Every structure is written in structure tokens, then in C-alpha cells.
Amino acid sequence: MKLQYANLTDQCGSFEEYDGHVVHGLVTEDNKVALATFIHRRSAGLQTIDGATLESGGGCRITLPNGSDHASFSVGMLLSSMMSQKFAAIFGDSKLALGGGKTVVFTHNVPEVLGDVRVNEVRQELWRAFAEEILARINTYLTSFDMGMTREDLEYIACYAPRGLVIGHRDGTDPSPVTADGVLLALEETWRMYGDDGDDVAALYEKQTFALQGIGNVGFALLSRLLERGVRHITIADTNAQSIERARRLDGDIIRVVEPDAIYGVKARIFMPCAKGGILNSRTISNMRSSTNMIVGSANNPLAEAFDGIRLYRAGIIYAPAEVANAGGAIDVVCNATGKKSADELHRITDILRHVYKESDFFDEAPSEVINRITRGYIEKLRPAA
The missing domain is CATH 3.40.50.10860 (Leucine Dehydrogenase, chain A, domain 1)
Structure with missing residues (x-):
């Protein structure tokens, strides 16, 4: 070629x-x-x-x-x-x-x-x-x-x-494991802010139900970490049969598998999108709103359109903006390139997410809109691509 x-x-x-x-x-x-x-x-x-x-x-x-x-x-x-x-x-x-x-x-x-x-x-x-x-x-x-x-x-x-x-x-x-670590930090911060007992992180893992979409590099690392932390109720979906079989081998007794499109209707309090983007739309949000109230994952741009962030907020579903929740990989890449330790920089995820949630509560504004407002000024300071 x-x-x-x-x-x-x-x-x-x-x-x-x-x-x-x-x-x-x-x-x-x-x-x-x-x-x-x-x-x-x-x-x-x-x-x-x-x-x-x-x-x-x-x-x-x-x-x-x-x-x-x-x-x-x-x-x-x-x-x-x-x-x-x-x-x-x-x-x-x-x-x-x-x-x-x-x-x-x-x-x-x-x-x-x-x-x-x-x-x-x-x-x-x-x-x-x-x-x-x-x-x-x-x-x-x-x-x-x-x-x-x-x-x-x-x-x-x-x-x-x-x-x-x-x-x-x-x-x-490989930034995938650090991306998974960052997602868990975002999940725990979301739980501290909006969970039944925010101080009891163990209850998050041991008592809550999870739905995990996508078992690729990051999804598999995330699934492994969830099981290590004591998760007992988790449903997964992926279009790749080999990925599913690999995941089953982690703990076939706890992991439940559904067809890819059925993941949106699973009764799970926490939904973790870790595959393709654009999957949160009016239809999927409607399917999730009866049982899901937290969305934290590694997928890039999971919102089908900007308004879907507002749609989630109005439905009472807390959405951790992907730009923050999955930033562990970006942090790891920059740290590896510059000789820094990723572990010393991952706190940035919880710091900014806490700030986003507090502003969301204070201004009654969707977290996705808050992060857009915060980052707009910084992006304007960058140089044009040309």
C-alpha cells in the first residue's frame, strides 16, 4: 500500500x-x-x-x-x-x-x-x-x-x-491502568458528594450495583479494580466476545453479562461507560433514569450532544464530566514524558471534580456545563493549531 x-x-x-x-x-x-x-x-x-x-x-x-x-x-x-x-x-x-x-x-x-x-x-x-x-x-x-x-x-x-x-x-x-485509577478517584469523589453515606467508601463498592460498558484496555483494568475493592453486583457488556470471556475469568460468579444494547436497561445505581462516545442520549437516559443516579466512566465524549448533560442533570443523574473522570491517562502521558510521577498528580482529578460539583450545586447548573465554562478561558489562551 x-x-x-x-x-x-x-x-x-x-x-x-x-x-x-x-x-x-x-x-x-x-x-x-x-x-x-x-x-x-x-x-x-x-x-x-x-x-x-x-x-x-x-x-x-x-x-x-x-x-x-x-x-x-x-x-x-x-x-x-x-x-x-x-x-x-x-x-x-x-x-x-x-x-x-x-x-x-x-x-x-x-x-x-x-x-x-x-x-x-x-x-x-x-x-x-x-x-x-x-x-x-x-x-x-x-x-x-x-x-x-x-x-x-x-x-x-x-x-x-x-x-x-x-x-x-x-x-x-501504558496509560490504561492509570486511567482506570483516575476513574475510581472520580467515582469516590462523586460518592462522597452525593452518596447515601459519603464517608463510607467501602459501602460504595460492597453494597452498590454497577453496570460497566466496554471491556477494552481501560474497562478491563477498571473491572479488575472494582472486584478487588469488593464489588458484588456488576453487569458488563461488550461487542467483543474475547473481551467478555477474558472478563469472566476474573470472577464468573459475580460478573453478569448482557447484550451490548441491554446495558442501558440494567438496574444499576452506577453506570460506567468505557467504550465508544455519543452513547448518552434521550433514549438511553430514559432507560437508565429509573435506577441509575451516577455516571462515571472512561469513555471519551459519552454525551451524544451537549444538551444531554443538562438532560441527565434534570433527570437527577449525577454525571462526572468525562474530561475530568478519564483524565488519568492524559496525566500519565504528560508525567511519563516529563519525568514526573503520575501518582503525585492524580489528585488533580478529585480537586477539579469537587470544584465542579460545588459550583453545580451552588448555581443549579449541570456539571457538564460547569466544566465547559471553567475550561473555556484556558483554551482561549492556547495558540491556534495553524
Whole structure:
């Protein structure tokens, strides 16, 4: 598969999600987009221990093969914008706050990239071109894990990328476990603020019912931690049968499995979305409102539209904004790049979430609206992508 670089920014200007993005792409010989990197904003520059200067960051995602160009462009712009918001929410206007970025593989155009990178030569060609034509060209964008990626993928990209622009391929640098740790911190803070007995965190795990959607890298780590903390009632769902079987082996007596779309109707007090975004809408919220009153998870952008955050609030369901709840991975990536310890920075999640909840209560405003208001000013201080 022969790939060449193309600036795809002009193709995105008419999209609703467009917000000054610069879009770098790889296209095939018949001019189909194979991969695109979306840069939303740039910081003043963060020096890494490897000698690189970072201005933006965000993971690399492999989409499902039944997608489309329009959907892939939309999700790339949406998620890169959300990365700017996530960095702003957690790091404010400090030097650690990068601009948002995201890389998306347009799998529907190049389905032959699916498979193990160790034996799939087409996938190898894609990653080499990504490293040499996009990462080297931007030279300030840090990438790491996202949906569909493996450590072997990142190792291959790192072989050809400029030093310091790939995180997650070395021992101890997979951000998934730290993302799960951050979700639990967000869950516990939500319980302290709104639980029956907020001071009794043990009761949260031992007495409450959970529904967990998505058993990927983060979802599996989260499930393991929930069971370790004494959770006795948990229902899971995933479209991948292998992921379900892997999860069952943790504790088949406690874990209940339902079909993917049935997870919204499960009688669970705490719903934890850890798969794709856009799943909280009028229909799913209506299904959950009779039993669920807390939503805390690792999924990026789980709200189908901004109003769904208000819809949840009006339904009496406490929603921990994803920009904060799943920020453990972003914290870990920045810490690994700069030589800091993630454990020393995870408190930022509980600090900002407590602030969001207090403002939500005081102003009678949905938490999703509060975090938008808080981060808007910080994002405006970042440099444009162009």
C-alpha cells in the first residue's frame, strides 16, 4: 500500500465540529484517506526528558470498518477538541497543559490494516508512514494509546518517529491502568458528594450495583479494580466476545453479562461507560433514569450532544464530566514524558471534580456545563493549531 501526505484541513472547514483544526493526512493511490491527525490547539511548548518539545497530544484510534469519511472526520475533530478541554480542566494554564490532538485510522477505506502489526505488512506500512510523514512533519505532537491500539503498534511507530513523540511502548508507560485509577478517584469523589453515606467508601463498592460498558484496555483494568475493592453486583457488556470471556475469568460468579444494547436497561445505581462516545442520549437516559443516579466512566465524549448533560442533570443523574473522570491517562502521558510521577498528580482529578460539583450545586447548573465554562478561558489562551 503506497501512501502519501496530504493536508486535509480544507475538507473539514464545513463540519460542525471544526474549530480551527489543522488536519494532516495519509492518502492512498486512489486518493482515499487512510489516516488523519487532528490538531486543535498548541501550547507554548513542554520539554520532555527525551529532548522533544511538545505542543499538543492525543491518542491514535483505529475506527470500526463500517465507518465513513464523514464520521471519521467528525470524531477526529470532536475528540481532539475534547483533549484540549481535558488538558485545560486538569492542568489549567500551567506549562503541563498541552493543546488537543487525535489521530484516527479510516479503517473503512483500508480494512487490510486490521490484524497483528507483527505479521501485517500493510499495518506496518501505515505506521511507518504515520511516523515519517506526520509525526516528523508536526514534530511537536505526542501520541499514545486509544481504541484498537496495542503496545506492539506503538513500538513500531516509535521505531520511525522522532524521539519523544510516542508514549506507551515502554514498560510501565501504558496509560490504561492509570486511567482506570483516575476513574475510581472520580467515582469516590462523586460518592462522597452525593452518596447515601459519603464517608463510607467501602459501602460504595460492597453494597452498590454497577453496570460497566466496554471491556477494552481501560474497562478491563477498571473491572479488575472494582472486584478487588469488593464489588458484588456488576453487569458488563461488550461487542467483543474475547473481551467478555477474558472478563469472566476474573470472577464468573459475580460478573453478569448482557447484550451490548441491554446495558442501558440494567438496574444499576452506577453506570460506567468505557467504550465508544455519543452513547448518552434521550433514549438511553430514559432507560437508565429509573435506577441509575451516577455516571462515571472512561469513555471519551459519552454525551451524544451537549444538551444531554443538562438532560441527565434534570433527570437527577449525577454525571462526572468525562474530561475530568478519564483524565488519568492524559496525566500519565504528560508525567511519563516529563519525568514526573503520575501518582503525585492524580489528585488533580478529585480537586477539579469537587470544584465542579460545588459550583453545580451552588448555581443549579449541570456539571457538564460547569466544566465547559471553567475550561473555556484556558483554551482561549492556547495558540491556534495553524
